[in-house]
Amino acid sequence: MKTHNTGYSAKLNMSNQGIIYDAIVVGAGIEGSSTAYHLAKSGKKTLLLEQFPLPHSRGSSHGQSRITRKAYGPQEHYTIMMEESYRLTDVLESECGEQLFINCGCLAFGPKDHPFVSGAVEALSRHGAPHDVFNVEEQRRRYPYLALPSDFKVVLDKTGGLLRADKILQAFQKQFQRFGGTLLDGEPMLDLYPGDIVSIKTTKGVHRARSVVLALGAWAAKFLPRIGVNVPLEPLKITVCYWEEKNGKHFSIENFPTFMSESGTGNNTIYGLPSEEYPGLVKICLHHGPAIDPDNRDGVDNQWVLDTIKMIVHTHFPTLEKEPRIVETCIYTNTPDKDFILDLHPSWKNVVIAAGFSGHGFKLAPVVGKVLSQLATGQKPAYDMSHFKIDRFFKNKL
Structure with a gap:
């Protein structure tokens, strides 16, 4: 098993100058780690590079929990991909x-005619996924500690639940190494030199491969323009809040599903998970935040985010305390249409770009990693890739 780079001198990489990998994956977040895992599992000699010492909490893939669900609407192509995920x-x-997965269900609720709910119901019905659809009267019987307006519709995706995020990330990395992959952390990429053999210059040396996958997270917004890919990416600071119940264990994972809500007004979409990470604390967050530079996120004012979440919690979750007990942060990297970028560089067909996961990429990482590994090895993925093309942002331009 190949081990992490934990402070070796530059001599380590100098000794590897003769190595040409089949693939290098830059970025050991969930998408990059899944991609590297699939490459190594298929027998490809693969290097996974990470700029920070692992584990770290500076990107988008840390934390103990994420929601998973098939109830995607109106973006049904993700429902299709979730089958394989x-x-x-x-x-x-x-x-x-x-x-790695707790099947506690996923509750989606919002105004009756909003596509967030109606699209989810249509996608679940079309693909035969077990689910329940009910009104607020039934919601109050099933989940009396949730207060919703009378004009809301509710759908319970019975396939959904909670992913143990940290464990999944570590599992991908450990299995990647078990399949013969090399993982080097604490080694930021400085530059990329294209060619039949692509060279990646880092702070500790140069690595070469027949193909490269750039899974840079929020740093894609800074690096991609340097290689001529000016896609519209917006990194956002997301405030992750944990709320204590005033009494009882009504929001325990045994009694309550994961949940998402679309209010229909502004950027008031929320998501939440029952108490699992911290005993007695419910995770409820706003699906939005202030724009940031990922290298300078800590000084950004996010008080309006906290105020918005507190208002929503006070209105719809009256049995929770008014102030969050724990506040953490992570980063989204949004595209304008909230679809991912999974595509080849416009000029260099052995450079694959993975970016813009827009706060909903974790649950799809197992299948996204497979798709990216196929792109990196000249294979054609089984899915409609038009949703993920770089040129979709430029079709109306001369």
Whole structure:
């Protein structure tokens, strides 16, 4: 098993100058780690590079929990991809011997005619996913500690639930190494030199490969323009809040599903998870935040985010305390249409770009990693890739 780079001198990389990898994946977040795992598992000699020492909390993939669901609407192409994502998560569970998914369900609620809910119901029905649709009267019977307006509709996606995020990230990295992959952390990329053999210059040396996958997270917005890819990416600071129940355990994972809500007004979409990470604390967050530079996120004012979440919690979750007990942060990197970028560089067909996961990429990472590994090895993915093309942002321009 290849080990992490934990402070070796530059001599380590100088000794590797003769190595030409089949693929280098830059960025060991969830998308990059999944991609590297699939490449190594398919027998490709693969290097996974990470700029920060692992584990770290500076990007988008840290934390103990994420929501998973098939109830995507109106973006039904993700419902289709989630079928394989669930299967691949099962495979990873069996390989690592740990539970990675808790099937507690996922509740989506919002105004009756809003596509967030109606699209989810249509997608679940079309693909035969078990679900319940009910009105607020029934919601109050099932989940009496949730207060919704009478004109809301509710759908319970019975396939949904909670992903153990940190465990999944670590599992991808450990299995990647078990399949023969090399993982080097604490080694930022400085530059990329294209060619039949692509060279990646880092702070510690130069690595070469026949193909490269750039899974840079929020740093894609800074690096991609340097290689001629000026896609519209907006990194956002997301405030992650945990709220204590005033009494009881009504929001425990045994009694309550994960949930998402669309109010229909402004940027008031929320998501939440029952108490699992911290005993007795419910995770409820706003699906939006202030724009940031990922290298300078801590000084950005996010008080309006906290004020908005507190208002929503006070209105719809009256049995929770008014102030969050714990506040953490992470980063989204949004595209204008909230679809991912999974595509080849316009000029260099052995450079693959993965970016803009827009706050909903974690659940799809198992299948996204497979797709990216296929792009990196000249294979054609089984999915409609038009949703993820770089040129979709420029079709109306001369």
